[in-house]
Amino acid sequence: MMSDAFCAAVDWGSTNLRIRVLDLHGHLLGKFESDEGLIQLTDRNFERTLERHLEDLGAGKSLPVVICGMAGSRQGWREVPYLEIPAGLADIPGAALRVDGTARPIHILPGLSQRRPSADVMRGEETQLLGLSEEREIDGVVCIPGTHSKWVRMQSGRIESFSTFMTGEVFSLLRKHSLLRFSVTDNDTQLFSRAAFSTAVTDIFETPAKFGEALFAIRGEGLLNDLQPEDATARLSGLCIGLELAGARPFLQSGTVELVASGVHAELYGQALKILNVSFRISDAFEASRRGLFRAAREIYGTA
Amino acid sequence: MMSDAFCAAVDWGSTNLRIRVLDLHGHLLGKFESDEGLIQLTDRNFERTLERHLEDLGAGKSLPVVICGMAGSRQGWREVPYLEIPAGLADIPGAALRVDGTARPIHILPGLSQRRPSADVMRGEETQLLGLSEEREIDGVVCIPGTHSKWVRMQSGRIESFSTFMTGEVFSLLRKHSLLRFSVTDNDTQLFSRAAFSTAVTDIFETPAKFGEALFAIRGEGLLNDLQPEDATARLSGLCIGLELAGARPFLQSGTVELVASGVHAELYGQALKILNVSFRISDAFEASRRGLFRAAREIYGTA
Numbered sequence: 001m002m003s004d005a006f007c008a009a010v011d012w013g014s015t016n017l018r019i020r021v022l023d024l025h026g027h028l029l030g031k032f033e034s035d036e037g038l039i040q041l042t043d044r045n046f047e048r049t050l051e052r053h054l055e056d057l058g059a060g061k062s063l064p065v066v067i068c069g070m071a072g073s074r075q076g077w078r079e080v081p082y083l084e085i086p087a088g089l090a091d092i093p094g095a096a097l098r099v100d101g102t103a104r105p106i107h108i109l110p111g112l113s114q115r116r117p118s119a120d121v122m123r124g125e126e127t128q129l130l131g132l133s134e135e136r137e138i139d140g141v142v143c144i145p146g147t148h149s150k151w152v153r154m155q156s157g158r159i160e161s162f163s164t165f166m167t168g169e170v171f172s173l174l175r176k177h178s179l180l181r182f183s184v185t186d187n188d189t190q191l192f193s194r195a196a197f198s199t200a201v202t203d204i205f206e207t208p209a210k211f212g213e214a215l216f217a218i219r220g221e222g223l224l225n226d227l228q229p230e231d232a233t234a235r236l237s238g239l240c241i242g243l244e245l246a247g248a249r250p251f252l253q254s255g256t257v258e259l260v261a262s263g264v265h266a267e268l269y270g271q272a273l274k275i276l277n278v279s280f281r282i283s284d285a286f287e288a289s290r291r292g293l294f295r296a297a298r299e300i301y302g303t304a
Numbered sequence: 305m306m307s308d309a310f311c312a313a314v315d316w317g318s319t320n321l322r323i324r325v326l327d328l329h330g331h332l333l334g335k336f337e338s339d340e341g342l343i344q345l346t347d348r349n350f351e352r353t354l355e356r357h358l359e360d361l362g363a364g365k366s367l368p369v370v371i372c373g374m375a376g377s378r379q380g381w382r383e384v385p386y387l388e389i390p391a392g393l394a395d396i397p398g399a400a401l402r403v404d405g406t407a408r409p410i411h412i413l414p415g416l417s418q419r420r421p422s423a424d425v426m427r428g429e430e431t432q433l434l435g436l437s438e439e440r441e442i443d444g445v446v447c448i449p450g451t452h453s454k455w456v457r458m459q460s461g462r463i464e465s466f467s468t469f470m471t472g473e474v475f476s477l478l479r480k481h482s483l484l485r486f487s488v489t490d491n492d493t494q495l496f497s498r499a500a501f502s503t504a505v506t507d508i509f510e511t512p513a514k515f516g517e518a519l520f521a522i523r524g525e526g527l528l529n530d531l532q533p534e535d536a537t538a539r540l541s542g543l544c545i546g547l548e549l550a551g552a553r554p555f556l557q558s559g560t561v562e563l564v565a566s567g568v569h570a571e572l573y574g575q576a577l578k579i580l581n582v583s584f585r586i587s588d589a590f591e592a593s594r595r596g597l598f599r600a601a602r603e604i605y606g607t608a
Contacts, residue, residue, distance in 0.1 A: 014483075075486075082528075118517075119524035119531075148483070148520060164524070165516035166482065173477045178470065179318075179452070182379075209512040209550035212469035213422070216452060220423035220468070224386075227423075246513035 009293030012071035026294040030057040046077040064105040066297040069124035072108040082113035093299035131291030142258040145265040171240040183222040185229040192271040196231040200238025208246040313597030316375035330598040334361040350381035369410040370601040373428035376412040386417035397603035435596030446562040449569040455555045475544040487526040488537040496575040500535040504542025512550040
């Protein structure tokens with residue numbers, strides 16, 4: 001069944017594990033997704049976890065594997081040193097490291113680091129950028145929303161600079177662990193379409209200093225003015241994304257933004273950029289990751 | 305030993321319980337402090353908790369009690385409706401409610417609510433304002449830092465308006481639960497004296513839009529440029545307080561700020577205001593609370 005398999009492409013981050021078995025043309029033969037990211041994998045048994053899922057997928061014992069993401073961090077499976085920018089996307093596969101002592105060949109791709117203008121790092125998004133560049137050459141700004149959103153400036157296949165914003169993590173901490181947990185819901189459905197979202201994005205984009213006060217006002221409006229949980233959640237999301245976009249203002253002046261996002265992130269960031277009249281083009285984040293891993297696998301395992 | 309006791313003054317918030325036994329002049333006869341705030345008191349046995357500590361303090365069975373803080377909230381012991389502003393501080397004791405069915409008389413003071421310009425609430429700080437006004441009449445701006453920092457505009461003993469900032473809660477969530485927990489320490493000693501604190505306050509006060517990016521840069525600087533945990537913590541604190549002060553900018557233009565704070569909050573906010581050339585006068589937060597509760601007890605229990 002898996003006789004055509006060429007490689008397993010694995011995106012292993014803090015909160016998710018995504019495995020895809022690909023053929024020689026990069027087409028999907030099978031996939032597995034779970035929340036067995038680094039946070040949940042407290043026993044740190046990376047190899048056993050991966051092998052179990054590969055077996056379930058019917059992958060052969062010697063199928064080679066390429067991994068991107070936090071699995072290559074100090075807290076991960078095998079630390080792979082960062083590649084320092086300015087760097088070309090083409091340099092990424094060559095800087096991958098092989099995990100020692102495994103039966104099958106397993107390589108982990110490096111993340112990227114930046115020393116100036118401010119110290120910054122990424123692990124996983126560089127592979128999405130690699131995948132995106134398989135489709136077309138990127139000149140300009142790429143936005144990859146998430147737990148730690150990335151804004152990246154690219155020119156002729158090289159990464160010039162980038163900035164990370166803790167947007168998704170701040171949103172999630174406030175939603176689940178702060179006093180605001182009594183005011184919001186866990187439901188993400190159609191948050192982006194609410195007026196509460198748009199208003200919050202615009203307000204904080206214009207006046208980011210109001211962020212801390214606007215957060216508590218969600219509580220106040222719930223207690224005194226009957227703000228509903230769905231609107232409270234949309235507002236919280238809008239405040240966090242609005243603050244990111246205010247910080248990313250310098251990136252918004254370089255033409256069309258390449259938004260690399262899926263699902264609820266695609267909806268929310270798409271809507272926020274629309275409200276602010278920023279032109280953007282959207283690419284699927286999972287697709288970008290698959291393409292990037294496939295490109296790296298071809299180079300590493302020699303059928304380029 | 306407690307024959308001179310007039311009342312027990314209790315500040316019962318989300319994270320702390322503070323009991324003080326006072327004589328007829330408001331002098332301290334005994335005290336107890338713990339972290340048995342609402343968050344920890346999951347069995348919700350308010351009466352048993354209070355009685356146990358009063359007994360340990362040697363307080364008589366009929367000693368009256370006055371309580372301020374989150375014990376009067378919906379999630380607390382007995383909900384006491386908010387007093388809506390504009391309101392006079394003198395109106396607070398009269399709006400206290402007696403807890404039903406207790407052997408001794410126990411009253412809980414109301415919090416304050418505001419509908420305009422934005423919905424906001426406080427529970428506990430109104431009692432500190434009452435205590436502060438026992439010392440002198442307050443005309444101008446009061447800042448009470450904490451989990452949810454309050455900025456209050458007062459005139460002739462009346463509360464005109466106030467704003468809440470989620471500063472302390474955001475700082476604590478980021479410090480304990482975000483990716484930054486790997487970069488910072490639990491130690492609060494002398495954070496305010498570090499250059500990392502001052503620089504962060506100034507940077508974010510000037511450019512609040514950079515907050516989300518500056519947070520992640522703490523991680524980046526730790527990984528790449530060897531930023532030490534103490535400096536990382538000071539920087540995180542400076543970013544959170546700088547964002548609050550940027551939001552409180554309209555309050556900073558009304559003359560000397562009355563800073564009601566103790567311990568590490570007094571140090572950090574004092575230093576931050578100094579850096580920004582804002583003149584302020586400091587009052588001890590615990591003292592203000594004690595004075596306010598004593599004033600309320602005199603009115604409620606009839607020896608005014």
